[in-house]
Amino acid sequence: MMQKKICMLGGFAVGKTSLVRRFVSNVFSDHYRTTIGVTVEKKSVKVDDRDVTLVLWDLYGEDEFQRVRDSYLRGSAGYILVMDGTRKATLDTAIALQQTAAKAVGAVPFVSIINKADVRSEWEIDEGVIEQLREGGWTVLFGSAKLGQGVEELFVKLATQIVQTSPIPSDSL
Amino acid sequence: MHTDPHGPSRDSRSSERRTSVDEDWTKLRTLLLSPEQTQLDEIRERLDNRAVQPREISRVLPEAFAMRGETDQSLSNVLTPYVEHGFGAAVRKSPRAIVDAIAPIMGPAIRQAIVRALQSMTQSFNHSLDDSLSIRGLRWRLEAWRTGRSFAEVVLLHTLRYRVEQVFLIHRETGLLLHHVAAEGAVVQDQQILSGMLTAIQSYVQDSFGASPDQTLDHFQVGEWTVWIEQGSHAYLAGVVRGTPPETLREDFQAALDDIHVQQADALTQFDGNAAPFKTTQTYLESCLHAHYESPPRPSALKLWILGGVGILLLLWWGAMAYQIHARWSNLLAELGAEPGIVVTMAKSTWRGYHLEGLRDPLAKDPSAMVIEAGLEPSSVKAVWSPYYSLDPQFVETRAHSILHSPKTVKLAVEGDTLVATGAASIEWARETRRLATLVPGISLYRDEGLVTTSISDLLERVNRTVVRFRSGSSIVEPSERAALGAVSVALRELDQAVSQSGQRVRLEILGSADETGPATLNIQLSKERAEAVRSALGGKELGGATTVITDILGPLKPLGSQGESGERIVILRATLTAASRGNETTPP
Numbered sequence: 110m111m112q113k114k115i116c117m118l119g120g121f122a123v124g125k126t127s128l129v130r131r132f133v134s135n136v137f138s139d140h141y142r143t144t145i146g147v148t149v150e151k152k153s154v155k156v157d158d159r160d161v162t163l164v165l166w167d168l169y170g171e172d173e174f175q176r177v178r179d180s181y182l183r184g185s186a187g188y189i190l191v192m193d194g195t196r197k198a199t200l201d202t203a204i205a206l207q208q209t210a211a212k213a214v215g216a217v218p219f220v221s222i223i224n225k226a227d228v229r230s231e232w233e234i235d236e237g238v239i240e241q242l243r244e245g246g247w248t249v250l251f252g253s254a255k256l257g258q259g260v261e262e263l264f265v266k267l268a269t270q271i272v273q274t275s276p277i278p279s280d281s282l
Numbered sequence: 283m284h285t286d287p288h289g290p291s292r293d294s295r296s297s298e299r300r301t302s303v304d305e306d307w308t309k310l311r312t313l314l315l316s317p318e319q320t321q322l323d324e325i326r327e328r329l330d331n332r333a334v335q336p337r338e339i340s341r342v343l344p345e346a347f348a349m350r351g352e353t354d355q356s357l358s359n360v361l362t363p364y365v366e367h368g369f370g371a372a373v374r375k376s377p378r379a380i381v382d383a384i385a386p387i388m389g390p391a392i393r394q395a396i397v398r399a400l401q402s403m404t405q406s407f408n409h410s411l412d413d414s415l416s417i418r419g420l421r422w423r424l425e426a427w428r429t430g431r432s433f434a435e436v437v438l439l440h441t442l443r444y445r446v447e448q449v450f451l452i453h454r455e456t457g458l459l460l461h462h463v464a465a466e467g468a469v470v471q472d473q474q475i476l477s478g479m480l481t482a483i484q485s486y487v488q489d490s491f492g493a494s495p496d497q498t499l500d501h502f503q504v505g506e507w508t509v510w511i512e513q514g515s516h517a518y519l520a521g522v523v524r525g526t527p528p529e530t531l532r533e534d535f536q537a538a539l540d541d542i543h544v545q546q547a548d549a550l551t552q553f554d555g556n557a558a559p560f561k562t563t564q565t566y567l568e569s570c571l572h573a574h575y576e577s578p579p580r581p582s583a584l585k586l587w588i589l590g591g592v593g594i595l596l597l598l599w600w601g602a603m604a605y606q607i608h609a610r611w612s613n614l615l616a617e618l619g620a621e622p623g624i625v626v627t628m629a630k631s632t633w634r635g636y637h638l639e640g641l642r643d644p645l646a647k648d649p650s651a652m653v654i655e656a657g658l659e660p661s662s663v664k665a666v667w668s669p670y671y672s673l674d675p676q677f678v679e680t681r682a683h684s685i686l687h688s689p690k691t692v693k694l695a696v697e698g699d700t701l702v703a704t705g706a707a708s709i710e711w712a713r714e715t716r717r718l719a720t721l722v723p724g725i726s727l728y729r730d731e732g733l734v735t736t737s738i739s740d741l742l743e744r745v746n747r748t749v750v751r752f753r754s755g756s757s758i759v760e761p762s763e764r765a766a767l768g769a770v771s772v773a774l775r776e777l778d779q780a781v782s783q784s785g786q787r788v789r790l791e792i793l794g795s796a797d798e799t800g801p802a803t804l805n806i807q808l809s810k811e812r813a814e815a816v817r818s819a820l821g822g823k824e825l826g827g828a829t830t831v832i833t834d835i836l837g838p839l840k841p842l843g844s845q846g847e848s849g850e851r852i853v854i855l856r857a858t859l860t861a862a863s864r865g866n867e868t869t870p871p
Contacts, residue, residue: 114456136843184458
């Protein structure tokens with residue numbers, strides 16, 4: 110069984126937990142996120158017909174009061190940046206977090222997702238900005254925590270990228 | 283090329299020409315090949331002189347080391363003795379520098395080791411103190427002596443109860459689970475998530491307290507569970523322990539972790555999320571799944587001996603008590619058998635108590651009192667006694683006294699079936715007794731030839747005849763008079779006895795008198811004193827239950843017949859009979 114540590118990053122209340130909650134194994138209460146700043150969850154995906162277990166470290170939202178702890182990022186094979194389409198400030202936070210993460214764990218694969226695709230009309234983040242991000246090498250997906258859209262794709266995409274950078278040995282099944 | 287077709291005469295010429303050509307060739311060659319020649323010379327020089335040039339080696343040394351290191355271990359093997367030698371020399375030459383260099387690393391490690399050793403020692407010491415004086419402690423001392431272990435170790439082995447329920451091997455940097463083992467029956471949650479959380483908690487604690495990287499979370503406790511964390515360079519062990527583990531368990535954890543680091547050195551450094559190679563750590567992790575249960579308390583040999591001893595003592599005590607009680611019972615039966623007026627017809631002893639049946643004369647001794655005297659619990663003896671008349675002479679005599687109301691002056695004796703009366707009694711009593719005696723159970727005959735009979739009237743007459751004389755002015759009974767009063771006293775007692783049998787009473791008046799000399803008041807006083815003196819000479823109130831004594835003075839100048847008359851220095855007695863209940867007076871005959 111191949112395992113990969115993944116960090117879920119994003120601004121305050123962008124819907125990180127809501128996005129993944131219905132798709133992950135969770136045994137710890139959300140209480141831990143607010144006390145120690147992280148809760149660990151698990152998501153299994155298939156890449157090239159092989160199971161990869163993503164151990165998700167759902168970090169407490171970055172805001173002016175609480176910074177993401179570098180020690181939580183250590184050892185991550187990849188990370189997910191979550192933004193809220195209706196709040197442009199979350200994009201800036203995501204960019205800052207990407208820089209923090211790159212500094213802490215190096216150039217590991219990452220995927221970003223803009224939440225609240227179900228209320229696209231209310232978005233503050235426009236297509237132009239998204240295009241700029243893509244040109245900057247970002248993978249930008251759209252998702253909806255409310256409808257449960259885009260999550261499976263999010264994890265599969267990230268897992269695929271991770272596996273491509275470090276192939277799974279055949280004896281790991 | 284150098285062949286000469288001409289003869290020897292032309293040798294000198296041709297030789298000159300040849301020399302000039304060689305020189306030309308040499309010049310041409312020098313002109314054309316000078317640079318190459320220099321290089322060739324250098325190469326030849328190098329080939330000829332193969333001494334190593336340090337500058338050249340310095341250019342390639344790092345790469346050479348790296349390349350050789352990748353292929354095999356030879357370089358390490360070759361260098362090891364030199365490095366060791368060099369290090370030794372360096373330590374000898376400048377130890378201070380070495381100390382400064384390793385102090386930051388060694389300090390915390392040494393401190394941690396000392397703290398653990400102290401904890402372990404304190405734990406052992408406390409247990410030793412607790413257990414050294416008990417019976418259990420003595421038993422463990424014996425075990426320590428027998429097995430060659432230290433006492434503290436034996437104490438720990440016996441008292442601690444713990445169980446390592448789960449052991450996690452976790453990659454330190456990523457927090458990913460490398461391997462996990464659990465004891466049978468342990469509750470196991472998602473190990474991968476738990477590994478992540480354990481790592482997160484450690485990071486949180488470390489960050490929160492600003493601890494240095496070597497200061498890590500050592501353990502934490504939740505209820506009866508303790509999570510022990512043992513750090514290695516690439517991975518750490520987390521043991522979930524239920525109960526109170528001994529500090530020595532840490533040594534096992536550390537040993538297992540060290541072994542894993544040695545065995546899996548490459549896999550750990552190159553870990554990329556693939557936990558498959560760590561399946562081989564199963565045995566190491568399983569070696570950490572210690573469980574120690576305090577053995578159920580077995581009664582010690584000493585305890586058994588004591589219990590057995592107490593049991594035997596109880597048995598002996600019970601036996602002694604049973605024997606004693608049985609002996610008392612036997613004694614009681616013997617005493618009852620010997621007791622007149624009691625006949626035991628049935629005596630039974632059961633586990634609930636004793637049962638007696640028999641005959642008992644109402645005059646016989648109370649059997650209940652005999653039971654108490656024998657030392658038996660009265661409630662344990664159930665007795666049924668049927669009444670009967672015993673013909674034992676003692677009872678026949680007592681019964682004869684009781685039925686015949688014999689006066690105290692009469693002595694009754696039973697001889698066979700004959701009742702013999704002796705002593706003195708009134709004639710009335712003697713007559714009545716002759717009629718009733720044979721009605722007493724056990725009496726067929728009655729004899730009273732030894733009985734002196736007097737009638738009540740005789741006695742009354744004897745009393746009423748009495749005159750006690752006094753000296754002038756004296757109330758002291760003279761010795762001559764006192765002797766006469768003795769006989770009167772006996773008569774009065776007989777009278778009392780006789781009268782009491784007929785249901786009557788005696789009224790005895792003691793009347794004092796004085797002569798006419800002197801003042802009348804003094805004489806009255808003297809008369810009273812004389813009556814009292816006689817009363818006291820007669821024995822006062824002890825004349826008998828049926829006699830009422832009254833003292834008074836005689837009336838003035840009253841003729842008294844044979845007793846004289848008033849106006850003399852005398853005391854006279856006047857006894858009369860009265861009916862006991864009605865108080866009617868009967869005149870003396």
